[in-house]
């Protein structure tokens with residue numbers, strides 16, 4: 001099967017590489033010529049574990065190609081996936097589908113009859129109808145099937161998620177569309193992955209409903225963490241006690257600095273805007289957005305309080321800049337709000353991140369960075385753990401103690417045990433946990 005992917009970003013590149021690994025012949029296009037040039041040289045434009053090997057293997061097998069020339073790639077395709085960005089529209093929170101509609105118009109005339117066009121981008125309910133309309137407006141015949149196939153991969157585990165997803169959602173009422181999508185995902189059928197066929201609008205909404213639910217779950221446990229701090233309870237134990245209930249599940253119950261990234265903030269805002277457009281409200285999601293936004297300021301207050309009420313003139317070492325580990329994606333990362341706010345309060349910040357520093361320097365003017373965690377914290381008044389990269393989980397605590405000028409450690413991801421940190425003489429502040437021992441966790 002010949003597959004063309006329009007938009008070679010996090011989703012387009014991973015999808016293209018994985019579909020080629022399934023045995024399809026895939027061409028990835030992007031309007032960013034420098035991105036395609038890098039890929040043609042074998043360089044990855046993003047940091048994603050295992051991606052480089054996967055791309056290299058399939059390029060060598062002549063199943064994966066990169067090009068800027070849209071015409072030939074579309075003319076030869078059985079399936080064209082649109083995987084371009086859908087950022088938040090400034091001002092009203094709606095998802096901006098300009099890039100999706102542009103891509104639809106760019107491919108329209110070159111599509112062969114009966115080619116299946118797939119909206120893989122996250123798009124508001126009804127967008128695939130518009131895509132189909134826009135394509136047919138530019139053609140003589142109305143023979144193109146547009147299918148909604150939202151993507152659920154997580155950055156940092158994208159290949160595993162793509163190849164072993166919890167489910168694949170395919171939105172179409174068209175039998176030819178279903179047949180082609182079954183063929184596209186054939187290796188997953190063999191693995192007995194649940195493939196859910198729905199109406200097109202339903203598929204579009206499943207994506208937003210899922211992300212809004214995950215954002216709400218994170219926000220919920222963050223509020224429980226605040227209560228734990230006031231009431232002397234331990235949020236990790238509460239989360240564990242909740243998560244063992246199979247109706248709830250343990251995932252997305254980690255208290256921290258609030259949700260960020262390229263999806264949850266924009267998708268929650270878009271769902272609220274979509275509801276408004278349809279004359280209804282998503283009050284729970286509205287509350288989750290509001291609570292999450294307030295959390296950025298609360299995190300800054302927590303750091304200031306841990307530093308004795310002022311960070312003025314203090315040097316703060318920050319470990320972790322990306323919105324989560326194992327990605328270089330800085331979109332809507334908590335660090336982008338927290339670092340400038342600390343700067344406004346007079347702090348000097350020095351940061352280290354395994355993959356996000358280049359992007360962070362472009363986004364936070366004047367950001368000082370270090371080459372590793374220990375040089376980052378050298379002579380700092382306080383250490384702040386903002387993202388839970390694996391290499392921050394097992395720091396040599398004696399070296400941390402020797403390097404830091406102060407003893408304050410603010411762990412916004414709860415990756416250390418309060419008792420261990422207290423034993424080393426740190427003034428350790430984490431999220432939703434009492435200082436000292438936690439009987440349940442220590443027993444586990």
Ligand SMILES: NC(=O)c1ccc[n+]([C@@H]2O[C@H](COP(=O)([O-])OP(=O)(O)OC[C@H]3O[C@@H](n4cnc5c(N)ncnc54)[C@H](O)[C@@H]3O)[C@@H](O)[C@H]2O)c1
Nearest residue numbers: 007008009010011030031032084085086099103121122151
């Ligand atoms: N990043 C994620 O983790 C994730 C997960 C699930 C779904 N999504 C959704 O997938 C979509 C893509 O997200 P992303 O993170 O991959 O975005 P991205 O910004 O990384 O990539 C989008 C790419 O599309 C290219 N592009 C834009 N218009 C084009 C056009 N007309 N022709 C060719 N190329 C074009 C851009 O140059 C860019 O390289 C979004 O709707 C997003 O919400 C993202």
